[in-house]
Amino acid sequence: NAGVTQTPKFQVLKTGQSMTLQCAQDMNHEYMSWYRQDPGMGLRLIHYSVGAGITDQGEVPNGYNVSRSTTEDFPLRLLSAAPSQTSVYFCASRGYEGPTDTQYFGPGTRLTVL
Amino acid sequence: RKEVEQDPGPFNVPEGATVAFNCTYSNSASQSFFWYRQDCRKEPKLLMSVYSSGNEDGRFTAQLNRASQYISLLIRDSKLSDSATYLCVVPSGTYKYIFGTGTRLKVLA
Numbered sequence: 072n073a074g075v076t077q078t079p080k081f082q083v084l085k086t087g088q089s090m091t092l093q094c095a096q097d098m099n100h101e102y103m104s105w106y107r108q109d110p111g112m113g114l115r116l117i118h119y120s121v122g123a124g125i126t127d128q129g130e131v132p133n134g135y136n137v138s139r140s141t142t143e144d145f146p147l148r149l150l151s152a153a154p155s156q157t158s159v160y161f162c163a164s165r166g167y168e169g170p171t172d173t174q175y176f177g178p179g180t181r182l183t184v185l
Numbered sequence: 186r187k188e189v190e191q192d193p194g195p196f197n198v199p200e201g202a203t204v205a206f207n208c209t210y211s212n213s214a215s216q217s218f219f220w221y222r223q224d225c226r227k228e229p230k231l232l233m234s235v236y237s238s239g240n241e242d243g244r245f246t247a248q249l250n251r252a253s254q255y256i257s258l259l260i261r262d263s264k265l266s267d268s269a270t271y272l273c274v275v276p277s278g279t280y281k282y283i284f285g286t287g288t289r290l291k292v293l294a
Contacts, residue, residue: 102280106284111193111286112286113189113272113284113285113286113287114229114272114284115284116281116282119280119281121280127280129281130281161228161229168231171231171234172217172219172234173231173234174221174229174231174282176228176229176230177228178227178228179226179227179228
């Protein structure tokens, strides 16, 4: 199993550009989520999905869109990039390892918006 | 009060020392709690879960104090490889997790 994969690993955008961060998991987990991590702020939930076709907003959803057409994929779209969206983005899927509820994170995408 | 609060550290300890971190939470309805470990510029990984009063796994012990609304992580016989940031995680409702900002640990040779 590859677990959770994310692409790209690094990205530089100009203000106003749009892009999609890709996330895929091969563990057949229903629950997937996107976080951003900024210094001193911890991980903050952007959007999450509890299954194909079902998404909801997290703590900081503004400026981001998601969709979930398959169980495996959960892309995050930046509609019009702003410098405030410079951050490290982590995708995660959630499932049970034995009795333990576990979130598995992808390796992250480091995004800089100029 | 923040939903999840941690001392950012850093905690600098010598190899072999015992070190403990606390994490306070505000949602008294939370039933399960987690400690994740994050190495520099890497993704977080689950270290331990706490569902009742405590959990032990080798050199690591996690304890829960519901009355005072905090969980702790105790690391015995610290190794250089334990150097990392430790994130406290508390569920918020059925689908959301709230992450603390993390406590940095440096184990010194």
